[in-house]
Structure formats: structure tokens, C-alpha cells
Amino acid sequence: VSSTLRLALRQFLAENLPSEWSDTRSVASDYDSLALVRREWGQRLFAGGWAAPVLSRAVGGLGLVGDDLVAYFEEMAASGAPEVLNSNAIGILAPVLAAYGSAEQRGRVIPAMLAHDVLWCQGFSEPDAGSDLADLRTRAVSAVGGWRVRGQKVWTSNALHADYCYLLARTDPAASAHVGLSLMMLDMRQPGVEVRPLRNMAGTDEFCEVFLDDALVRSEDLIGEPGDGWRLASFALEQERASMLGQRALRMSRELADAYVLLGAERAARVERELGRVHAAVRASEAAARRTLTLIALGRSPGVLAQVTKLHWSLTHQRLLDVVADGVGPEFFADGRSRGWAHAMLFSRGETIYGGTSEIQRNLIARSLGLPRSRR
Amino acid sequence: MTSVRDYDDRAVADGLNDALARNGGPFDRAAWRQLAAGGWLHMLAGGAATPAEELARLISPMERWGTALAPGPALLTLAWILPVLRAGQAEQLADDIARGVVVVTATRELTSVDADPEIRAVRDARRWRLSGQARLVPWLPDADTVLVLASTAGGTRVVAAVPAAGAGVRSTPDETIDPGVSIGDLVLDGALADLVIEADAAVLRAAAATYSLALDAQAVGGAAELIARTVRYVTDRHQFGQPVGSFQAVKHRLADMVTVTEAARALLWLAADRLASQPLDPPWEDIDASRVSCGDAFRKVAADAIQCYGGMGFTWEEGIHLYYRRALVAGSVLGDVEAAARRLVRHGTGRSGVKT
Numbered sequence A: 001v002s003s004t005l006r007l008a009l010r011q012f013l014a015e016n017l018p019s020e021w022s023d024t025r026s027v028a029s030d031y032d033s034l035a036l037v038r039r040e041w042g043q044r045l046f047a048g049g050w051a052a053p054v055l056s057r058a059v060g061g062l063g064l065v066g067d068d069l070v071a072y073f074e075e076m077a078a079s080g081a082p083e084v085l086n087s088n089a090i091g092i093l094a095p096v097l098a099a100y101g102s103a104e105q106r107g108r109v110i111p112a113m114l115a116h117d118v119l120w121c122q123g124f125s126e127p128d129a130g131s132d133l134a135d136l137r138t139r140a141v142s143a144v145g146g147w148r149v150r151g152q153k154v155w156t157s158n159a160l161h162a163d164y165c166y167l168l169a170r171t172d173p174a175a176s177a178h179v180g181l182s183l184m185m186l187d188m189r190q191p192g193v194e195v196r197p198l199r200n201m202a203g204t205d206e207f208c209e210v211f212l213d214d215a216l217v218r219s220e221d222l223i224g225e226p227g228d229g230w231r232l233a234s235f236a237l238e239q240e241r242a243s244m245l246g247q248r249a250l251r252m253s254r255e256l257a258d259a260y261v262l263l264g265a266e267r268a269a270r271v272e273r274e275l276g277r278v279h280a281a282v283r284a285s286e287a288a289a290r291r292t293l294t295l296i297a298l299g300r301s302p303g304v305l306a307q308v309t310k311l312h313w314s315l316t317h318q319r320l321l322d323v324v325a326d327g328v329g330p331e332f333f334a335d336g337r338s339r340g341w342a343h344a345m346l347f348s349r350g351e352t353i354y355g356g357t358s359e360i361q362r363n364l365i366a367r368s369l370g371l372p373r374s375r376r
Numbered sequence B: 001m002t003s004v005r006d007y008d009d010r011a012v013a014d015g016l017n018d019a020l021a022r023n024g025g026p027f028d029r030a031a032w033r034q035l036a037a038g039g040w041l042h043m044l045a046g047g048a049a050t051p052a053e054e055l056a057r058l059i060s061p062m063e064r065w066g067t068a069l070a071p072g073p074a075l076l077t078l079a080w081i082l083p084v085l086r087a088g089q090a091e092q093l094a095d096d097i098a099r100g101v102v103v104v105t106a107t108r109e110l111t112s113v114d115a116d117p118e119i120r121a122v123r124d125a126r127r128w129r130l131s132g133q134a135r136l137v138p139w140l141p142d143a144d145t146v147l148v149l150a151s152t153a154g155g156t157r158v159v160a161a162v163p164a165a166g167a168g169v170r171s172t173p174d175e176t177i178d179p180g181v182s183i184g185d186l187v188l189d190g191a192l193a194d195l196v197i198e199a200d201a202a203v204l205r206a207a208a209a210t211y212s213l214a215l216d217a218q219a220v221g222g223a224a225e226l227i228a229r230t231v232r233y234v235t236d237r238h239q240f241g242q243p244v245g246s247f248q249a250v251k252h253r254l255a256d257m258v259t260v261t262e263a264a265r266a267l268l269w270l271a272a273d274r275l276a277s278q279p280l281d282p283p284w285e286d287i288d289a290s291r292v293s294c295g296d297a298f299r300k301v302a303a304d305a306i307q308c309y310g311g312m313g314f315t316w317e318e319g320i321h322l323y324y325r326r327a328l329v330a331g332s333v334l335g336d337v338e339a340a341a342r343r344l345v346r347h348g349t350g351r352s353g354v355k356t
Helices: A002-016 A031-048 A066-079 A087-091 A093-100 A103-114 A229-270 A272-297 A304-328 A341-351 A358-368 B010-019 B029-037 B051-057 B074-087 B091-098 B201-236 B248-277 B284-314 B320-334 B337-348
Strands: A120-123 A139-143 A146-157 A164-170 A181-187 A193-198 A207-218 B104-106 B119-124 B127-138 B145-152 B157-163 B169-175 B182-192 B195-198
Touching: A002 A031, A002 A066, A066 A229, A066 A272, A087 A093, A087 A103, A087 A120, A087 A229, A093 A103, A093 A229, A120 A146, A120 A207, A146 A164, A146 A181, A146 A193, A164 A229, A181 A207, A181 A229, A229 A272, A229 A304, A229 B337, A272 A304, A272 B248, A272 B284, A272 B337, A304 A341, A304 A358, A304 B248, A358 B248, B051 B074, B051 B201, B051 B248, B074 B091, B074 B104, B074 B201, B104 B127, B119 B157, B127 B145, B127 B157, B127 B320, B145 B182, B157 B182, B201 B248, B201 B284, B201 B320, B248 B284, B284 B320, B284 B337, B320 B337
Parallel strands: A120 A164, B104 B145, B119 B145
Antiparallel strands: A139 A146, A139 A164, A146 A207, A164 A181, A193 A207, B119 B127, B127 B182, B145 B157, B157 B195, B169 B182
């Protein structure tokens, strides 16, 4: 079965993925054009029926499992296709709605999300709630027609482009940290929502601060019951995060091949010792990612392999860019010639931070070993 | 290919555990014979499967060779010597080895994939005479017979067996820092070969790949054992009124030990699967990447384990140092990590990493 799917997907990619989109490095330094590419890629995947591999068929996904799902991940990674702009919402919000949303919510939200007619961002992190997400302070107070939300979100990817935001807000300040939260969908196009682009160290405006000043969440946009927020947000979060990061690790082999082309034999020889180590580490990351994705595809928990994959990939990617920079020499930092490589190096500093910092990953791995708890 | 296999043959693993219960010291013939009697030296010679297919099937229990630190040339025997001798129809010698009667080693030129022979084989009436040298031959002082790679006047390559002590054979015994791995330089001056078989390139490649992955399994098994021991130690050991394992500095070091080990293991399993599906055309990029990942992981984990054990890790009695010694010697003398890393770069730049 998987080879049939593989061939069909390959054909779709050959016909629909422009070759210049396969090299996201070349557009990474210009975030707005990358966002447009990612949106249009989402639209094309939707038109071809390939937008949501994991999501169940009942709500418009492909419902892939097992070998088919792994084949999907592998072919996408091999093609170098960018992530679609709504990938986060498709991976996390859509399955939550499929499982816990109302029929009205499913019908209204999911198809437009897959089609990229409505763009989404995620409002979880806050200035004082990063690694300790459950400590978030944004309040939602019951009001006429729904809820009034007040607070601040941060690291909100794509908020500048987004029409909607799915967010966690505290609806019961008296309840304990995890219990008083609710998951809701917020219309970004209203007074009371202010988006300020947050220029990252790579110089692009990919993520933003979102200021909420009594912004309205309509009654019909609460997901599940008040107080369900943490449970619902966790439902697909860990799995999707492991899957998304695993797919990024799968893409690294392609980047390694590009690195060898950029370096050439002579410059590769200059940094032979580290490059050989990095080469091996890239393959190990890829193998760990493949195993993580395979376990997910089989409906099994990847367990500690999810954290191992994230930590190993993010560190290895930084090492890869470092060794390429060292091998290429000063030219690497001449924008016109390095064609996005130096920017990729800047971006890679974020990879050991987002999606759970390396320190959090190490804490989780240590916990899985049964080491005694500490205060942190 | 993508379904997840657990590779865990419990019975094999438990049997190996028992067979290797007391180990880690110098080569011991009586223990070696017992190991042979248990069938462990030909654990990859099962049925119709190739050694590479058996290795993939048994990759998880194969880690037990590292848990207990494989004695003598056990991995070399089961992954390289026996498959090559059987393929060359040297059944008598192979049987004697499998029974533990004869202990055989092989030069590093033979087991690596990109070495040229420095030994010449000359036909003398109906016998072959060998001249030349091989340096740093592992277990030479413990072996009855040594296998060497030799070139003939006609330009062909042969695998020749010569007695480790005999006319025209000069062997300089030495030790390594690993008590389980002796070593020696070999100089042949017209030594008579007991046996000469044609060196089928495909057979040698398959054997080199299988041996490389067997060393990887030892490395991952050794690293996993050290992680388990270190977790126990830092849980029991208290300072400042709490287990030292509750300190984040210690936890994070252990998390890094787990990370390199698990990533290396994932790659080893992938490489073993791919080798099993194409034993005559080994996937060298995977195999070399696995050698580097597993070899480096073992070395890092052993060093970190010593650090986590503190002063105890530095003592002889605690025994952690035996793993550190094995990691260093196995990653250089037995399965050269540096050479594998260089081949990866050659592969990456489009020059063939491996001679074919």
C-alpha cells in the first residue's frame, strides 16, 4: 500500500512543488515571501488532497497510519517541501476539534484551515510562562456573547498573517494552575487585539507579541468545557511536536548533501575531522527521527525518543552549520555568496530553544531514567 | 522496513548474560572453551540466513557482548572469521574454532574495508610462503593461528592462515590499556601457510560490515550498561543531604549520555536492517556513520560515567574504567572511528568512501 501512496505523492510533488520552493534557505531571510510560499503550498496540498496526513478522514484528513504515514513523512522530507503555513493548527487544533469540538465547530473551522482560507496562530506562551506554561496569566472573563480576554501572548508565530488564534486563557483564577485554563478560538481581526512583530535575531518577523485588551471570544468558540483547556491542549501537543520536530530532523540529510556541494572536496578536507563527526550525527538524528515517527505512525508512544530526537537534532543542526561556516571561511558570511546559509546559522540558535528548550528536554530524559526529583 | 521491530530475543540475551557472567579480564582459555561450548561463537551462523541477516535479527541481544565486555576475539570470530572461513570452505578450521579448540585472530588489514596488503604470498611447490608484516594485530599473543591478507605475484588477494608461532614467524607481543585486548606486531619471513583461500571481495566486504556492526552493538551495550549503573549510583549516593542524582548538573550529563546512546542505537538498527537486505553490497555510509556514532557514544558515556561516580569512578575496584578502556581500544584498534569518519567525508564529497 505504501508504495502506491509513495508514487502518488511523488507524482503530486513533481507536478506541484516548484524547485525554488525546495530550498527554503534561499527565501528564509525574507520571512514575508516565505510565508506566502508556505500559504500557497498549503493551498496546493489541500487542492490535491494531501494537506493533513494524520487527521482522520471524517474531518477531511488522510487518516494515514503505519507505513503509509512514514512514507508520507519521508517523501515530503526528501522533496524539500516547506512546511505549510497552518501546519501547527492542522497538527494540534484540528485533532482536538475532531475529538472534542462541536459538530458546528468542526464543520466551520477545519475545512477552511486545511484550505488555508483562514490562517491560524497559536497563543500559548506568555512573557512569564515559557517553559512553565501552566503558569500563564491571560484571563478570560465571562461576558455578553462569550468571553473577554485580557493579557499578553508571545512567540506567536505567524500572528501578523493570522485570522484566528487558538489560545489558552485562565477562566478560573481560583482553581489550581492546570485546572483553571480553557482553550478558545479568538478572531484576530477585532479591536482589542494588537499584534507587534518581534524581530528575531535572524532579522525576520516570524513571531510576534499579541496584546489582548478585552478582546472577544464568542461563546461558540470555546472548545470543550471551561477548565478543560490544559487537557485538550495537551491532547495532540506532545505527539504533534514530536512529529513536527522529527520531520525537521529527516530534512537534515538533504541539507548535509547541500553542504557538501557548497564546500567542495578541498574545503571539506580542511574540516574533515569535525565534518565526519557531524555527518555521522546527522545520520543518527535521522535514524532517531525515523524511529520516533514510525512509533507515532503505529499509534505507539515514542516515549523518551521524542526528547532524544529533538535534543540531538537541534544540537546536530547547529554543529552542521558551524562546520560548514568553518570550512567555507569568510565567504560564508558574505550574503550574496552564501545564499541563506549564514541566515540558517542564525535561525538554528532558536532550535535549541523553541519546542521545549534543550534544558527541558534533558529534564524530561532524566525523569524517564527515574532519577530523584529536584526543585528543577 | 518501516515497521518497528524490537529485536529483542530474550532467550538469546539471557543465555549470553549467563555465558559472560564473569568477564572483563585477560584472555582465559578455559572460559573461552565454555563460551564456545555454549554455541556463542557461531551465534550468527544460523540456518539459511546470512550472518548479516542473523545480526539484524539478534541486534538487541548482541548488545550483551558489550554489557559484559566481550572476551578475546569473540566478536571477531563470530562476525568475521567464521563467516569468511565458511564461505571459503575451510570447514575443518571453522569447526575447530567454533568448538573453542583453536583460537584464531585476524590482522586489521583484513577486517578493514580500505587497506592494502603488506604481505606477499609466493607459491613454493605445493605450499604458499608468506613474507611481510602486519602491525597492531589484536589478540596476536593469545592466538594459535592468525589470518592475514596477502597479495600474490598474479595480483590476486588471498586470505592465508599462519601459525602464530612457527618457522618464519616473528611475533612481538604487547598489551593494550584494555586487559581484554592483547596486541602484537607480526613479521613473516617465508612462513608456511596452513591454509590459503581466495579472498572473494564480496565476502570480505560483507564480513567487514558485519564485524563493524557487531562492534557497534558492543559499544551501545556497554554504554547502556554504564547508564544503568550510573543511574543506580547517583540515586544511592547522597551529598548535601540528597541523592546526587537529584542535582540538575548530574541529571543533564546523564540525559546527554542517553541521547548519544539512543541516537546511535537507532542508527545501528537502521544500518543492520539495510545490511541484512543487501549483505553483498553493504550500505557503507550507514555502516560508517554507525561506527562513528556508536564508537563516540561509548567513549563519551564511559568518560561521563567516571565523572558521575566521582572518586569511586577513578578506583580500580568499581570497574567503570574497564568500559572506558574498551571504548578507547574498540574505537581505534578494532573498529577505527577516525577512519570511518574520514570515509564519510570522502563519501559526502562524491569520492567513494570504500574500495570496491
